[in-house]
Amino acid sequence: xxxxxxxxxxxxxxxxxxxxxxxxxxxxxxxxxxxxxxxxxxxxxxxxxxxxxxxxxxxxxxxxxxxxxxxxxxxxxxxxxxxxxxxxxxxxxxxxxxxxxxxxxxxxxxxxxxxxxxxxxxxxxxxxxxxxxxxxxxxxxxxxxxxxxxxxxxxxxxxxxxxxxxxxxxxxxxxxxxxxxxxxxxxxxxxxxxxxxxxxxxxxxxxxxxxxxxxxxxxxxxxxxxxxxxxxxxxxxxxxxxxxxxxxxxxxxxxxxxxxxxxxxxxxxxxxxxxxxxxxxxxxxxxxxxxxxxxxxxxxxxxxxxxxxxxxxxxxxxxxxxxxxxxxxxxxxxxxxxxxxxxxxxxxxxxxxxxxxxxxxxxxxxxxxxxxxxxxxxxxxxxxxxxxxxxxxxxxxxxxxxxxxxxxxxxxxxxxxxxxxxxxxxxxxxxxxxxxxxxxxxxxxxxxxxxxxxxxxxxxxxxxxxxxxxxxxxxxxxxxxxxxxxxxxxxxxxxxxxxxxxxxxxxxxxxxxxxxxxxxxxxxxxxxxxxxxxxxxxxxxxxxxxxxxxxxxxxxxxxxxxxxxxxxxxxxxxxxxxxxxxxxxxxxxxxxxxxxxxxxxxxxxxxxxxxxxxxxxxxxxxxxxxxxxxxxxxxxxxxxxxx
Amino acid sequence: xxxxxxxxxxxxxxxxxxxxxxxxxxxxxxxxxxxxxxxxxxxxxxxxxxxxxxxxxxxxxxxxxxxxxxxxxxxxxx
Numbered sequence: 245x246x247x248x249x250x251x252x253x254x255x256x257x258x259x260x261x262x263x264x265x266x267x268x269x270x271x272x273x274x275x276x277x278x279x280x281x282x283x284x285x286x287x288x289x290x291x292x293x294x295x296x297x298x299x300x301x302x303x304x305x306x307x308x309x310x311x312x313x314x315x316x317x318x319x320x321x322x323x324x325x326x327x328x329x330x331x332x333x334x335x336x337x338x339x340x341x342x343x344x345x346x347x348x349x350x351x352x353x354x355x356x357x358x359x360x361x362x363x364x365x366x367x368x369x370x371x372x373x374x375x376x377x378x379x380x381x382x383x384x385x386x387x388x389x390x391x392x393x394x395x396x397x398x399x400x401x402x403x404x405x406x407x408x409x410x411x412x413x414x415x416x417x418x419x420x421x422x423x424x425x426x427x428x429x430x431x432x433x434x435x436x437x438x439x440x441x442x443x444x445x446x447x448x449x450x451x452x453x454x455x456x457x458x459x460x461x462x463x464x465x466x467x468x469x470x471x472x473x474x475x476x477x478x479x480x481x482x483x484x485x486x487x488x489x490x491x492x493x494x495x496x497x498x499x500x501x502x503x504x505x506x507x508x509x510x511x512x513x514x515x516x517x518x519x520x521x522x523x524x525x526x527x528x529x530x531x532x533x534x535x536x537x538x539x540x541x542x543x544x545x546x547x548x549x550x551x552x553x554x555x556x557x558x559x560x561x562x563x564x565x566x567x568x569x570x571x572x573x574x575x576x577x578x579x580x581x582x583x584x585x586x587x588x589x590x591x592x593x594x595x596x597x598x599x600x601x602x603x604x605x606x607x608x609x610x611x612x613x614x615x616x617x618x619x620x621x622x623x624x625x626x627x628x629x630x631x632x633x634x635x636x637x638x639x640x641x642x643x644x645x646x647x648x649x650x651x652x653x654x655x656x657x658x659x660x661x662x663x664x665x666x667x668x669x670x671x672x673x674x675x676x677x678x679x680x681x682x683x684x685x686x687x688x689x690x691x692x693x694x695x696x697x698x699x700x701x702x703x704x705x706x707x708x709x710x711x712x713x714x715x716x717x718x719x720x721x722x723x724x725x726x727x728x729x730x731x732x733x734x735x736x737x738x739x740x741x742x743x744x745x746x747x748x749x750x751x752x753x754x755x756x757x758x759x760x761x762x763x764x765x766x767x768x769x770x771x772x773x774x775x776x777x778x779x780x781x782x783x784x785x786x787x788x789x790x791x792x793x794x795x796x797x798x799x800x801x802x803x804x805x806x807x808x809x810x811x812x813x814x815x816x817x818x819x820x821x822x823x824x825x826x827x828x829x830x831x832x833x834x835x836x837x838x839x840x841x842x843x844x845x846x847x848x849x850x851x852x853x854x855x856x857x858x859x860x861x862x863x864x865x866x867x868x869x870x871x872x873x874x875x876x877x878x879x880x881x882x883x884x885x886x887x
Numbered sequence: 888x889x890x891x892x893x894x895x896x897x898x899x900x901x902x903x904x905x906x907x908x909x910x911x912x913x914x915x916x917x918x919x920x921x922x923x924x925x926x927x928x929x930x931x932x933x934x935x936x937x938x939x940x941x942x943x944x945x946x947x948x949x950x951x952x953x954x955x956x957x958x959x960x961x962x963x964x965x
Contacts, residue, residue, distance in 0.1 A: 284934045289902045495933035
């Protein structure tokens, strides 16, 4: 097999960047290596680089993964560590022997719990756990075994009991595989006509897993069946390795499994991308509008125009899932306006885009401006362009931006956009679905700000309504998501999983509330979280964050006023808080100073402690809000009519 | 141009077994190479299959226990 020239170069470049301490360049090049040349040797290469002697990892986010399986899954370790590297993660793996799932989960003294994982994966093959509906199907139907129905019922109960036992001992998220289709249909083609055939029973087993996963908090069902189906059973499994080493997954498929896990890992570590910036010519349509004219571009029902329509649909789907869209194009604005206004095959409308940079300046500059205007970190942005030179420029100038270099053939664009799942989140909240619209409201509010006379008039003109309520089942997904995603307006950047948060909801010493904001432009949904704890006669703020959508509207003042009221209601004398500085949270650092708290301590890491005596001080509610506070579980908060 | 098979095998063994390619010679075997344990042996075999787009029989896994035999088994497949 001939070698391409790029292969050794990429490895060398990664090694050099890594040893020079340039993590952005190293991870960016590792991503390119894995996109161009996925394979076991490169996975091993990256693993050796990361775990070998030499400079230690810095700038990578650690992630501890417990891998529990019904089969030998350790050959995926290289791919997990390698794709983790390319995603900015340093992955540590705990791997008990296969078939140890029950013992590890049920024994409180097991290595699993000692490892204190950030995520646990339950990788189960149907033929290992449900032989009655896989390999022993005909035996079981002949009355030889316990019967498939009994087996299915037992399976559901078994999985529920295991997950509950795990959840009682650990609060880390769980990824639970569903079951792939059987490799062999034991009854041949007749299976399709049997109401109690293998295919029907596997579907039932997966429905049972769906129910189980829905009942245990922070348990995420991995669609292993769908993953295997995408590549095909005959490619996914290697009978030789299954029988020789109890390692059924083919070597060439291990990278796909690792990448499926990465979609979750990115979300758990705040690495999910938030904004897609697209080019226009030869990206959203074929051809160059400035040369070919609106009627000359390829977009419509025939090839290649229909390929561009498909790509637009995929981009529009992302918008509907809450991804912010923007444009960076070298074009005449008038030409682009004409396409948006008159081309009948455009699925994407101008209003789907939160920011348009259409001019002849450098695209790196366009991306910087988009990041600044939308208040989104560059590391949360993806740039998609067909032009290799533009892609190379952005990779060089802005290595934290993820670049999708669209392939030559437009029918491959959708795959290029979706292959890595860069925008995937484990569950979609209402806020996610409405985010595109919310950013339009934000833009309208911003333009009003510049027309309002003074700042208080602006706040009043916004007609903001604020609701503060304890976190409950309807808000916990969003609340936990906000603790994981919010970077800028976040006092302590303490991240909580749903399970960790729900443990605090039932503790009477904890106050865990969400803030919802509505203004004259629409409902922003849940935009803030406060978590505080009663300790030694004082209320201590543990977590205090606000989405960047509503920064600069004094919502934070209202949040502090709320905490003062909660503390007074509980007869507490003081309100305490601390600020843990990060690279991102500069905007919130003056919070306590601005609101009259006293600084009591600074530690060597730069963390500051603040306090306010509530006997003679309080933070007043800003008069421009209409406020409603729902009672907390432990203490009624009655100041629903403020000022 | 394609590298010769011997060098490709050496480069691949160096990565999989975490050793220096220049240290691999005709005497290199599972017995005298600390990184070459049974788990890494399977990793090596799978990586060779991928690199050369070939497929081994299980009996061949068990023959490839030293550098010379690895090259010989790979060569016979090409």
